[in-house]
Amino acid sequence: MLAEAQVPNASAAVTSLDDRRHDWTRDEVEALFALSFNDLLFRAQSVHRRHFDPNAVQLSTLLSIKTGACPEDCGYCPQSARFTTGLKPEPLMPIADVKKAAIDAKANGATRFCMGAAWRAPKDRDIEKVAEMVREVKALGLETCVTLGMLKPGQAKDLAAAGLDYYNHNLDTSPEYYGEVITTRTYEDRLETLGNVRDAGVKVCCGGIVGMGESQSDRVEFLRQLANLPQHPESVPINELVPVAGTPLAGAAPLDPFEFVRMIAVARIMMPQSYVRLSAGRTEMSQETQAMCFFAGANSIFYGERLLTTQNPQNEKDKALFAKLGIHPESRVDASAHLDVPLLGELTIETSGAQTSCCSE
Numbered sequence: 001m002l003a004e005a006q007v008p009n010a011s012a013a014v015t016s017l018d019d020r021r022h023d024w025t026r027d028e029v030e031a032l033f034a035l036s037f038n039d040l041l042f043r044a045q046s047v048h049r050r051h052f053d054p055n056a057v058q059l060s061t062l063l064s065i066k067t068g069a070c071p072e073d074c075g076y077c078p079q080s081a082r083f084t085t086g087l088k089p090e091p092l093m094p095i096a097d098v099k100k101a102a103i104d105a106k107a108n109g110a111t112r113f114c115m116g117a118a119w120r121a122p123k124d125r126d127i128e129k130v131a132e133m134v135r136e137v138k139a140l141g142l143e144t145c146v147t148l149g150m151l152k153p154g155q156a157k158d159l160a161a162a163g164l165d166y167y168n169h170n171l172d173t174s175p176e177y178y179g180e181v182i183t184t185r186t187y188e189d190r191l192e193t194l195g196n197v198r199d200a201g202v203k204v205c206c207g208g209i210v211g212m213g214e215s216q217s218d219r220v221e222f223l224r225q226l227a228n229l230p231q232h233p234e235s236v237p238i239n240e241l242v243p244v245a246g247t248p249l250a251g252a253a254p255l256d257p258f259e260f261v262r263m264i265a266v267a268r269i270m271m272p273q274s275y276v277r278l279s280a281g282r283t284e285m286s287q288e289t290q291a292m293c294f295f296a297g298a299n300s301i302f303y304g305e306r307l308l309t310t311q312n313p314q315n316e317k318d319k320a321l322f323a324k325l326g327i328h329p330e331s332r333v334d335a336s337a338h339l340d341v342p343l344l345g346e347l348t349i350e351t352s353g354a355q356t357s358c359c360s361e
Ligand code: SAM
Pocket: 076, 077, 078, 079, 116, 117, 118, 119, 120, 147, 148, 149, 150, 168, 169, 170, 172, 207, 208, 209, 239, 240, 241, 242, 243, 244, 280, 308
C-alpha cells in the first residue's frame, strides 16, 4: 500500500485539462480504495465537476431484442441455455416492435436506446437486421447502442455505417476472476471485440459486474484493465449482480453498499471524462446508496421498468428520486457541451519560469 503522499493526487499530477491516464499501477488504485470514505468521495466529486454538470444524469433505456437460449455459460446470466431460470426464449424482435419501444423510451425522456441480444456472436444476416433497427432508432433522434456478443471487424464496420453510436461489451471482472464466472469465451476474446469496435469508429461502452464473490483485488484489476485500455471507454456501466434463481451466482453474498459506492468513485477518478453508469442492481438499492453513487460521480442510469430480463425501478420512483436530489436528466444538447472546468488552484503549468493557467485540452 502507498503512503498518503503517494496517493495519486488529481491537483498535483495534472498538467493539462486532458487528465486521462492509461498507466495506472496496482498500488495507486489500491491507495484510492484505501482512502477514507469522505476523502475518496470528495476527490471523485472534484474530478467529476471538472468535466460534467454534477446535477445532470444521462438516461439510457434497454430493450432485449433477442432473449434467452444463449450458448454461453456466464454464471450471472439468466439468458444462458445452460441454466434453468424459467426464462422464455424469444427470437429476434420485428423491427416495428423495436421502433415502438424506442418511441416510448424517447417520450419518457431517454436519450439513448440500448438493444441487447443473447448471442455468443451475431451472424452476418443478424447484423443486417440489427443495422436496420439502428437506422430506425437513430432516425427518431435517439443515440443508439447495441450489445450482441463478440463482433468481427467487418460486422463492426457495418454497424458503424448504419450510424451506431455505442457498442456495449463488458470485461465483467478482473482477468484473474474471469475464469470463475465464464468458461466459454476468454478475456482476450473480449479485448479483441473491443478493439474491433474501436477500429470501426464506434464509441465503446464497457464495464462489468460487482458482487459476484470477487475480492477487492479483483475490483482493482478490473478497473485497471478498463482505464489502461488505449482509450477509456466513453461509457462505463458498473452493474451490481442481480441474483437470478437457477444461475450459479444466485447465492452470491450481497455487496456492502459502501463498497459499491467506492467502486463508482474509483472508476470516476480513473476515467475522469467517461460516463460512469450506475447500472443493474438499482431495484434492490436504497435511494441513499444511489444518491451516494451520484455524488461519487455516476452520471448515467438505465431508465425504464425493465433491464433486459429483470426489473429496474419504476419511472415514477426515479423521477421522485431525481426531484429529491435536484438532479435533472441530461439532454443531448447538454451532453455535447463538454465542461472542462479548471478547479481553483489546480491545472497550472510552468512555462519558462512563469505560471500559466491552462484552459484548453
Ligand atoms: N450476449 C451479449 C454479451 O454477453 O456480450 C450481450 C448481452 S449481456 C446480457 C450484457 C451484459 O449484461 C453482461 O456482459 C453482464 O455484464 C450484464 N449482466 C447480465 N446478467 C446480469 C446480472 N444478472 N446482473 C448484472 N449484470 C448482468
